[in-house]
Amino acid sequence: MAAAFAALVSLQNNLRLIHNHPNYTFEVEQFESLWDIVSFLIDFMKSYDNSHGARRETAEALEMRIACAAQVAKDVIEAHMVHQIRCGKKRSSRFLLDLQKATQGMDYMRRKASIVSSQSGLLEPSTNSSSSSSTKSTPLLTSSMVGFDDILLQLLHLLIRGPLSRRVIPIQGMGGIAKTTLALNAFQHPCVVQHFDVCLWATISQGYSIHKILAQLLSCVRGSTSGTVDEMRERLYKSLFGLRYLIVLDDMWNLKAWYDMNVKSLFPDTNNGSRVVVTTRNANVSNHLGDYCVAMGFLDEVNSWHLFCQNAFAKQQGCPPELEETAKKIVARCKGLPLAIIVVGGHLRKSPTALAYWENVAQSILYSTQIDDQCLNVVSLSYRYLPAHLKPCFLLLGAFPEDEKIYVQDIL
Incomplete structure (x- = not known):
């Protein structure tokens, strides 16, 4: 969801800049309509990106359409801003027509998102994030040598x-x-x-x-x-x-x-x-x-399960009986690779304990006969299940050299 979320946030920032500009040229109703649509879609992306009902293929298709609609609206507004700076004109009939079409495209995606939201039973973003943060804690990185x-x-x-x-x-x-x-x-x-x-x-x-x-x-x-x-x-x-x-x-x-x-x-x-x-x-x-x-070799079945439980559950809690079958399916697909087990276990530790969510994670770990491909597939979960607002930040880190310290001021 990184592309769609980044496009929406960028569009929202442009709207904010125009609204605060002394030569602000939008009609109030026109501005408020587009602002409300963008705000709705941003909230939708946050909740949909973390929902257990979101199939990967459906999510990617929806992301592409929202990203394209947001990019069209963003291009229209930026073109108008450049035109106004160069020519000193308030607005043109062409701009109003293009903006109307872009707003209609955004509104269409809002309606699609509303349908998906009602079908998936998504929580409001604020409720979803607060509940997860209050009941789960992020596991600390450990140097545990389970099985070694x-x-x-x-x-x-x-x-x-x-x-x-x-x-x-x-x-x-x-x-x-x-x-x-x-x-x-x-x-x-x-x-x-x-x-x-x-x-x-x-x-x-x-x-x-x-x-x-x-x-x-x-x-x-x-x-x-x-x-x-x-x-x-x-x-x-x-x-x-x-x-x-x-x-x-x-x-x-x-x-x-x-x-x-x-x-x-x-x-x-x-x-x-x-x-x-x-x-x-x-x-x-x-x-x-x-x-x-x-x-170094792979972990056996017993040690794989032990390492998974250590990362996925609190020490005294253990695996809930209703999740055990699915959890063992997930562990088996990690093929004894410690990094894969730690990554998926760490993700599930701070995720919903609904069986449907865990089944979705298990399906996300596609079977491969090549262990390198399998490892990459599992590790990709650490990106795929990031909150929408963190994905663009994560991608930005790819611009920095490997194994070097990254200072906060360099990415702000």
Whole structure:
């Protein structure tokens, strides 16, 4: 619903600008009619976008028609504003005719929305939002390792035991399999914190920058992040020399990043049991970097259900009996992928507990024989079920680089 909601809000802002302009040229009845239609459709979009009765195909078709109608009205008004600025004319007969047609198109969509609203039994937006916020709480992100206790113990053993020479330990698995979560649990484990003199973390990502990677690592040891790459390399090397360190290089996509970092000259090997952990989805990277690879697999049925319940329900509540069959269907379609289970569970935690809504979510998770497609399909739910007013904001975030901090003032 992002396109329709954004078009309606933009149209409403234009109407507000014209209304407040000293050379305001709309007829009062004409303005109020269009304003009321736009306001109704915005409220409708908020409630319809979150309703369990909204089928995905129907919702997308309705969104397209509302977006087109709003865009037509917006273009008519903006053309009139430009014409008035350039020519100094109040209005033209052409504008009045175009505006009448645009208003009729908007009113037609209002009537369609009214029919859909009555058929779906939608709540008023204010009632819907207040009830959900008062009864549900947004779950905090967790570093829980449900179903991976043995793998965590294996990683801890590789970190603390073994040869004194510096060891590189790859953690390999597909996207969403909980590689970063495993590394984070080990990184924050009391035994690890006590064993190593210093622990450093840097996120590599696909579009990496050596300067930014060095800056992340230096900030962990409170070193200066200014200067050239060579100066930062030397500063980091001296900061680590003689210390037993743990360094996590998260999300390395290829070997080029490893070679560009020139790790051997960057992290000193003083034979004191230092470790470097690399998370990657690339098997070639893990095979090349070390003989002690930690391979991440999928969760079994029992652990998948446990992880889902942990994210979808309060600790003492558990799954309501009337939802259990549908809930297990949802979990099965996640195919043991932790990220997919956490995403859909987190969404359902703050959603209505009506069976029809949960059935709609289950149908939204389309079956696929390809696990990557299945993961993308499930993760897309985190966007699809966002409130209408947050979708344009979410899409705007795509303009920012991956794995970088986004400051509020940059998106206002």
